[in-house]
Amino acid sequence: MLTIGEIQQIVLKRLEKESFISKPASLYEPIGYIMSIGGKRLRPMLVIMAAQLYGKPYESVIDAAIGVEVFHNFTLMHDDIMDQAPIRRGKPTVHQAWDINTAILSGDTMMVMAYDHLLHSRSANIVEILHTFNQTAREVCEGQQLDMDFEKRLDVSIPEYMEMIRLKTSVLMAAALKIGALYADAPKEDLDNLYCFGEKIGLAFQLKDDLLDVFGDESKFGKQTGNDIITNKKTYLLVRCLADADMNDRAELESWLHVHDRPQEKIDAVTALYRRYNIPEKTNEVIEGLYQEGVGYLELVKVDPVMKKPLYDFTEALRLRDS
Amino acid sequence: MLTIGEIQQIVLKRLEKESFISKPASLYEPIGYIMSIGGKRLRPMLVIMAAQLYGKPYESVIDAAIGVEVFHNFTLMHDDIMDQAPIRRGKPTVHQAWDINTAILSGDTMMVMAYDHLLHSRSANIVEILHTFNQTAREVCEGQQLDMDFEKRLDVSIPEYMEMIRLKTSVLMAAALKIGALYADAPKEDLDNLYCFGEKIGLAFQLKDDLLDVFGDESKFGKQTGNDIITNKKTYLLVRCLADADMNDRAELESWLHVHDRPQEKIDAVTALYRRYNIPEKTNEVIEGLYQEGVGYLELVKVDPVMKKPLYDFTEALRLRDS
Numbered sequence: 002m003l004t005i006g007e008i009q010q011i012v013l014k015r016l017e018k019e020s021f022i023s024k025p026a027s028l029y030e031p032i033g034y035i036m037s038i039g040g041k042r043l044r045p046m047l048v049i050m051a052a053q054l055y056g057k058p059y060e061s062v063i064d065a066a067i068g069v070e071v072f073h074n075f076t077l078m079h080d081d082i083m084d085q086a087p088i089r090r091g092k093p094t095v096h097q098a099w100d101i102n103t104a105i106l107s108g109d110t111m112m113v114m115a116y117d118h119l120l121h122s123r124s125a126n127i128v129e130i131l132h133t134f135n136q137t138a139r140e141v142c143e144g145q146q147l148d149m150d151f152e153k154r155l156d157v158s159i160p161e162y163m164e165m166i167r168l169k170t171s172v173l174m175a176a177a178l179k180i181g182a183l184y185a186d187a188p189k190e191d192l193d194n195l196y197c198f199g200e201k202i203g204l205a206f207q208l209k210d211d212l213l214d215v216f217g218d219e220s221k222f223g224k225q226t227g228n229d230i231i232t233n234k235k236t237y238l239l240v241r242c243l244a245d246a247d248m249n250d251r252a253e254l255e256s257w258l259h260v261h262d263r264p265q266e267k268i269d270a271v272t273a274l275y276r277r278y279n280i281p282e283k284t285n286e287v288i289e290g291l292y293q294e295g296v297g298y299l300e301l302v303k304v305d306p307v308m309k310k311p312l313y314d315f316t317e318a319l320r321l322r323d324s
Numbered sequence: 325m326l327t328i329g330e331i332q333q334i335v336l337k338r339l340e341k342e343s344f345i346s347k348p349a350s351l352y353e354p355i356g357y358i359m360s361i362g363g364k365r366l367r368p369m370l371v372i373m374a375a376q377l378y379g380k381p382y383e384s385v386i387d388a389a390i391g392v393e394v395f396h397n398f399t400l401m402h403d404d405i406m407d408q409a410p411i412r413r414g415k416p417t418v419h420q421a422w423d424i425n426t427a428i429l430s431g432d433t434m435m436v437m438a439y440d441h442l443l444h445s446r447s448a449n450i451v452e453i454l455h456t457f458n459q460t461a462r463e464v465c466e467g468q469q470l471d472m473d474f475e476k477r478l479d480v481s482i483p484e485y486m487e488m489i490r491l492k493t494s495v496l497m498a499a500a501l502k503i504g505a506l507y508a509d510a511p512k513e514d515l516d517n518l519y520c521f522g523e524k525i526g527l528a529f530q531l532k533d534d535l536l537d538v539f540g541d542e543s544k545f546g547k548q549t550g551n552d553i554i555t556n557k558k559t560y561l562l563v564r565c566l567a568d569a570d571m572n573d574r575a576e577l578e579s580w581l582h583v584h585d586r587p588q589e590k591i592d593a594v595t596a597l598y599r600r601y602n603i604p605e606k607t608n609e610v611i612e613g614l615y616q617e618g619v620g621y622l623e624l625v626k627v628d629p630v631m632k633k634p635l636y637d638f639t640e641a642l643r644l645r646d647s
Contacts, residue, residue: 024466025466025469025470025473027469027472027473028465028466028469079428079429079432082425082428083425083428083429101424102405102406102472105402105405105406105428106402106406106465106468106469106472108432109402109431109432109435109465110462110465110466112432112435112436113435113458113461113462113465114462116439116454116458117455117458117462120451120454120455120458127450127451128443128450131439131443131454132440132443135436135439135440135443138436139433139436139437139440142351142429142432142433142436143347143348143351143433145429146348146350146351146429147348149350149425149429150348150350
């Protein structure tokens with residue numbers, strides 16, 4: 002049985018070896034670029050770990066695992082255009098380093114490459130695998146659309162926010178597990194439980210991201226904190242604070258959303274409001290609850306508990322991460 | 325056996341009935357819009373005609389046929405952003421009627437929907453069908469990239485131009501035939517011959533488009549002629565005229581490419597140069613040659629010649645079209 006460290010190394014080595022370059026270079030170079038600038042590679046690890054639960058060797062799902070990662074990076078490439086983000090993982094985004102047209106078309110090509118990779122890992126369940134992938138891909142688009150729609154609204158409720166991040170972030174983690182298990186011919190009930198496990202830890206993962214952006218340790222987080230506050234990003238922290246604050250504090254918080262200069266002052270004031278309403282503690286509580294729910298689903302998966310160790314380790318690593 | 329008229333009606337009725345709308349509306353409304361504003365629906369017809377060669381009823385491939393049309397419209401939605409086109413089929417383009425972000429994300433969703441539709445038509449050959457589709461989808465992206473790269477170059481050769489339109493336009497018509505035939509379990513040799521047939525008539529189709537844009541009868545063509553000349557679009561006519569003209573005329577033609585006012589004068593002057601070098605006649609000659617080559621491949625397909633009648637009729641309709 003492979004440990005999470007070994008699985009991560011396998012994914013990284015395969016990504017290093019894989020050439021995403023073809024002709025015309027103007028189309029494929031941005032693909033090689035975005036695939037090389039890092040990331041946690043969580044989704045391909047989930048594919049491999051789910052298959053391993055049933056003794057399926059990583060070699061038979063590594064292509065599919067890479068396909069899921071290519072799809073994830075495609076969504077980042079297009080999201081960065083839509084969000085006008087100049088930087089991703091400390092490097093210029095593709096539409097910044099090249100141009101918008103390149104980022105659109107190279108992204109489109111990556112989506113096709115993702116399907117190609119999924120087909121490379123042979124399976125009798127390929128139709129169900131692709132149905133799962135299609136539904137997930139659509140949901141990820143729907144999540145991004147909701148995220149953009151929410152930018153224009155101040156009245157986003159907590160359930161609406163949770164549904165948005167479920168679609169935008171967590172269904173792909175859930176699908177990565179289900180797809181890995183489908184390649185390994187897992188029973189239907191396990192597929193559902195693995196999916197629910199992924200959905201819960203995916204939600205927790207995103208809330209932790211929201212939290213780290215404001216309260217993370219900059220030296221560990223690797224980027225400046227407070228960016229979400231400066232850009233008025235709808236995060237769990239903001240939505241929760243708008244919901245929990247009294248009328249005066251809510252008015253103050255809303256007024257800061259109209260401030261576009263004085264970034265440090267804005268960060269300090271909004272952070273103070275978050276602290277006043279114990280938003281970090283409340284967010285952590287929700288995160289812990291989600292991890293517990295997720296682990297509950299993992300417990301239901303009908304394989305020798307010993308085989309689940311990498312997934313427990315993975316969950317714990319996400320839970321304790323500070324970057 | 326269904327005639328081309330009947331097949332077209334089947335496609336049109338199915339598209340009318342199909343709802344592309346789901347939630348969030350902001351994501352799906354542009355999809356319903358682009359799918360409703362018309363088009364010749366050639367590609368879904370090709371899927372159905374190819375399947376019919378082998379007695380496969382249209383019902384069993386109609387979903388796949390619609391999938392190919394959805395994919396085609398996805399490429400139009402993204403191409404229109406990249407080409408900054410304000411109008412498509414007499415209506416505002418999606419990025420114009422909504423915005424660029426919407427056109428990106430709704431387009432992405434359409435690509436996923438295309439795969440979904442392909443999976444809906446069940447087949448034992450689904451993996452090969454999807455491999456064919458993937459390769460084609462990548463080639464279409466490569467063709468669009470070459471098209472954009474060519475906009476910045478004056479030295480595009482005729483073979484380079486032909487390869488660009490092969491990728492951008494004709495491989496999808498070729499793949500539509502091959503995919504239809506794959507659903508009908510056609511033998512390998514027929515798949516290849518149908519593909520080559522589609523590739524040749526697809527090239528001829530694009531050259532005819534280039535020709536109609538300048539020399540079409542406006543009352544039949546339904547749009548203003550000369551648009552490609554005004555926008556300096558690299559067409560077969562332009563590339564061929566640059567290749568055939570003497571030094572002086574080539575210099576004159578190139579100088580017109582730098583003129584951005586005086587549209588009617590530009591159209592008249594460039595059209596006169598095209599006439600001086602018999603570009604319409606030469607283009608028609610190439611088109612006729614391509615149709616003959618195409619039909620040669622269709623003849624090789626090993627089914628009762630009677631069954632090929634719709635494909636011959638289709639080819640003839642394309643050949644004689646004036647819009």
